[in-house]
Amino acid sequence: xxxxELFLTAILNCSRSELYTRPVELTPDQKEMLERxxxxxxxxxxxxxxVGFTExxxxxxxxxxxxxxxxxxxxVMADVTIRALKERGQSEYFILDVGTGSGxxxxxxxxxxxxxxxxxxxxxxxxxxxxxxxxxxxxxADRIEFIERDVFWFMxxxxxxxxxxxxxxxxxxxxxxxxxxxDVQKEPMLALDGGxxxxxxxxxLIPSAxxxxxxxxxxxxxxxxxxxxxxxxxxxxxxxxxxxxxxxDNAGKNRVVTAIKI
Ligand SMILES: C[S@@+](CC[C@H](N)C(=O)[O-])C[C@H]1O[C@@H](n2cnc3c(N)ncnc32)[C@H](O)[C@@H]1O
Numbered sequence: 139x140x141x142x143e144l145f146l147t148a149i150l151n152c153s154r155s156e157l158y159t160r161p162v163e164l165t166p167d168q169k170e171m172l173e174r175x176x177x178x179x180x181x182x183x184x185x186x187x188x189v190g191f192t193e194x195x196x197x198x199x200x201x202x203x204x205x206x207x208x209x210x211x212x213x214v215m216a217d218v219t220i221r222a223l224k225e226r227g228q229s230e231y232f233i234l235d236v237g238t239g240s241g242x243x244x245x246x247x248x249x250x251x252x253x254x255x256x257x258x259x260x261x262x263x264x265x266x267x268x269x270x271x272x273x274x275x276x277x278x279a280d281r282i283e284f285i286e287r288d289v290f291w292f293m294x295x296x297x298x299x300x301x302x303x304x305x306x307x308x309x310x311x312x313x314x315x316x317x318x319x320x321d322v323q324k325e326p327m328l329a330l331d332g333g334x335x336x337x338x339x340x341x342x343l344i345p346s347a348x349x350x351x352x353x354x355x356x357x358x359x360x361x362x363x364x365x366x367x368x369x370x371x372x373x374x375x376x377x378x379x380x381x382x383x384x385x386x387d388n389a390g391k392n393r394v395v396t397a398i399k400i
Contacts (some may be wrong), residue, residue, distance in 0.1 A: 146172070178243075182323075183321060184207050186201050186207045187207070195246040199272050200272055204262065205325075208240055211360075211393050214385055215306060216359050233255075233256045233302040233303070234256070234258075237260055237289065239260060240269055241258060243304055243306065255295075256283070257283045293342075293349060293350055294349070295366070296349065296350055300352065302356040303351055305358075307332065309332040344359075344369075348399055351399040363391065366395070370382060380397065380399075383395045387391065
């Protein structure tokens with residue numbers, strides 16, 4: 139959809155095809171709204187912040203300042219997790235999402251698996267406010283517990299044991315942050331900054347996930363371009379992991395690594 143079409147569908151609360159099948163007559167207020175949207179876009183705001191939502195796995199996810207906009211490539215994580223758990227045929231599942239942001243991953247997982255509950259952790263209160271609202275809008279608030287914590291603290295403290303730990307952690311090397319497109323720089327740095335080499339969270343999550351997973355549990359991590367080899371080395375170096383497998387996104391890029399706790 140072109141940007142103007144997206145703005146108009148948001149203002150008129152209609153589909154793209156409806157824009158062309160009925161006459162579009164904007165009220166003065168709506169015209170002003172459209173101008174404001176175009177102005178915000180010209181100032182570099184992500185288009186999804188301006189319209190206030192995006193779609194993830196076919197679910198409506200509200201976003202705005204302070205939360206990362208879910209990316210289409212992250213759908214691979216949800217898809218891989220749902221399929222892997224479904225294959226097990228258990229009567230119930232319990233998953234942990236680390237760095238939940240908008241809540242797109244646990245919402246998709248519990249909607250895809252009716253017998254699944256989730257714990258979702260994030261350090262950002264702004265992100266969690268969106269996540270809680272999104273869980274309510276998607277009718278799954280009673281199946282996801284949102285917790286505001288630093289994951290570096292949470293993993294040691296929790297007494298829960300999970301069937302899957304999933305995470306799309308911040309993975310952009312700090313020195314690359316100033317080179318990101320203007321609209322990406324409007325998203326929270328807390329969601330993007332993966333430390334000097336982008337691997338800060340993986341060095342912590344690969345060993346610590348073992349403590350909170352049940353035996354045979356799945357760890358699924360999204361990662362960025364060029365990080366595959368280092369991640370595989372980390373898994374083998376830490377040990378205690380089996381069936382380390384790389385999954386590609388729809389663009390054919392290596393995007394998600396899964397491993398099973400021995
Ligand atoms: C790349 S975003 C992923 C958001 C969402 N899961 C998604 O895929 O769209 C990473 C998230 O990790 C959170 N985060 C960063 N550092 C954290 C920490 N130390 N503890 C908990 N969450 C953290 C950020 O606030 C952000 O929401």
